[in-house]
Amino acid sequence: MNETINNTDSGGTPCANAATPLRLQLGHISDLASNIGSMIDVxxxxxxxxxxxxxxxxxxxxxxxxxxxxxxxxxxxxAVREELR
Known part of the structure; x- marks a missing residue:
């Protein structure tokens, strides 16, 4: 019985804080890309x-x-970061 009874989600635009985990993930991906670029330089x-x-x-x-x-x-x-702003 995992039914959601009092769902207040109206299906609208998510709040700005909802994008924060995605921004952090993009930051980690960007850091990884920079690290790979540094290895290619070596x-x-x-x-x-x-x-x-x-x-x-x-x-x-x-x-x-x-x-x-x-x-x-x-x-x-x-570009994705800009879309999240």
Whole structure:
């Protein structure tokens, strides 16, 4: 018997505090994206030690693509944050 008897939810717009957990979650996701970006920077620096230029170029290209994707992710996170304001 898990029936809700005195439900006062009118189905309207949620209060501003309801978005707070989502804002915190977006903050954690953004921090994670920044951490991943920092790790890619480290990989990019280590690439300089690869002797084979083809391998070095391939790895550098992959790092650039991943960083571009991370930038896109951060932009999307910021867009969602703006929607929550």
């Amino acid at each position: 990989i990019d620096m280590a690439i300089c030690d690869i002797d084979d230029s083809r391998q070095r170029n391939a790895m550098a290209t992959v790092c650039d693509v991943v960083m571009d994707k991370m930038d896109d992710l951060k932009k999307q996170i910021n």
